Amino acid sequence: MFDRNMQKIIVLNSKGGCGKTTIATNLASLYAQQGFVTALMDYDPQGSSMRWLSLRPQDNKKIFGVQAHRQPGSAQTRAFQLRLPHSTERVVIDAPAGINGQALVDFVCQVDVLLIPVLPSPIDIHAATTFIKDLLLVGKIRSHGVRVGVLANRMRKNTRVYQSLEKFLASLKLPFIASLRDTQHYVHAAERGIGVHELWDKRAEKDRQQWQQIMVWLEDNRAMIAAQQRHVP
Numbered sequence: 001m002f003d004r005n006m007q008k009i010i011v012l013n014s015k016g017g018c019g020k021t022t023i024a025t026n027l028a029s030l031y032a033q034q035g036f037v038t039a040l041m042d043y044d045p046q047g048s049s050m051r052w053l054s055l056r057p058q059d060n061k062k063i064f065g066v067q068a069h070r071q072p073g074s075a076q077t078r079a080f081q082l083r084l085p086h087s088t089e090r091v092v093i094d095a096p097a098g099i100n101g102q103a104l105v106d107f108v109c110q111v112d113v114l115l116i117p118v119l120p121s122p123i124d125i126h127a128a129t130t131f132i133k134d135l136l137l138v139g140k141i142r143s144h145g146v147r148v149g150v151l152a153n154r155m156r157k158n159t160r161v162y163q164s165l166e167k168f169l170a171s172l173k174l175p176f177i178a179s180l181r182d183t184q185h186y187v188h189a190a191e192r193g194i195g196v197h198e199l200w201d202k203r204a205e206k207d208r209q210q211w212q213q214i215m216v217w218l219e220d221n222r223a224m225i226a227a228q229q230r231h232v233p
């Protein structure tokens with residue numbers, strides 16, 4: 001049964017290195033900091049999110065980690081391996097690069113929201129448009145009722161590079177929800193198992209503000225999904 005209090009968000013893009021783990025870990029840490037019972041599921045065999053979690057200081061808000069990329073041991077079922085605490089309110093999924101076909105459909109079916117980070121290079125933007133077309137055709141995101149939001153990651157000053165992507169998204173009525181700047185704050189936070197919201201550094205204030213747009217968009221979606229569920233008999 002759908003749990004109205006739980007929201008599942010996957011950070012996905014078939015392209016490697018666009019910031020999936022950075023965004024998944026920052027989102028999980030922000031939710032945890034806001035007081036939500038939060039789980040982080042790592043489907044990437046590289047295990048980057050789980051490595052990040054293993055570095056997380058004891059004093060920071062706890063995040064429940066699931067090593068979803070591992071095959072369960074002989075004494076374990078897959079369902080047991082993927083179990084979440086009963087009270088989980090936010091689930092953030094870090095996906096591997098190169099997902100397509102049936103694997104893409106399987107991921108899309110189990111989430112409420114899909115976040116797609118895109119880097120500001122023509123190659124990345126082109127790859128993102130192909131990936132989004134795949135999501136619409138193969139993943140049938142619209143018929144599954146999954147919300148999709150695109151994020152510009154590692155932004156420098158030149159924002160014009162995204163114009164073609166913006167046009168493409170507008171033609172599909174998909175939102176460009178926020179831009180995150182290219183800064184060492186993300187690198188420093190990642191080394192310590194925390195997010196930019198947990199850095200004491202005042203210079204990271206701009207980055208924290210950029211996350212507000214993402215959180216507002218996610219919250220609007222959650223409210224909309226919950227309202228739709230209320231109308232299901």
Ligand SMILES: Nc1ncnc2c1ncn2[C@@H]1O[C@H](COP(=O)(O)OP(=O)(O)OP(=O)(O)O)[C@@H](O)[C@H]1O
Pocket residue numbers: 015016017018019020021022023044046048096097153154155180181182183184186187190
């Ligand atoms: N906004 C940012 N500012 C600075 N560095 C960033 C930012 N986002 C990501 N990075 C850095 O870029 C690199 C790739 O990011 P990340 O590991 O999050 O990408 P990924 O999509 O998860 O990669 P993979 O496909 O290999 O899983 C990392 O070194 C990360 O620290």
Ligand SMILES: [Mg+2]
Pocket residue numbers: 020021022044048094095
């Ligand atoms: Mg990753």
